[in-house]
Amino acid sequence: MTDSSSQTGPYLLLDTHTLVWSVEDSPRLGVEAKQEINQAAEEERLAISAISPWEIALLVSKGRLKLNADVMEWLRNALGKPGVTLVPLEPEIAVASTRLPWVMHADRADRILVATARYLGVTLVTADGTLLKMARNGHFAAMDATV
Secondary structure (H helix, E strand, O other), X not given: OOOOEEOOEEOEEEOHHHHHHHHOOOOOOOHHHHHHHHHHHHOOOEEEEOHHHHHHHHHHHOOOOOOOOOHHHHHHHHHOOOOEEEEXXXXXXXXXXXXXXOOXXXXXXXXXXXXXXXXXXXXXXXXXXXXXXXXXXXXXXXXXXXX
């Protein structure tokens, strides 16, 4: 995953909730976002941060997320879909998540997702209003997952 802007479009990095919505075929995922995600998967330019499996497992363990399968089975299925690349938590991303050049909330997973998007130069697909506002302020590229 070295070139974030292929001839067909940029890589898309799914926020954790967007990954869940996509795999579960949730109506919360917007029609346009779903089309963009499916197209990115077909063109092998769909990225998932290594923090997302951790965040999903944590939400399941706290009873805040219910999946249609055991969490490990669900993750293997989600990450094994064609066109999906799991992005490792590189040291540069970990450090960058602590050095974002603007004030950001303390959510560790969001910090890593934003740092990953910035590091790779990819578009974060999210429904998080705070993250979308940061993107509108030019800090990174984002797409609204509800559109």
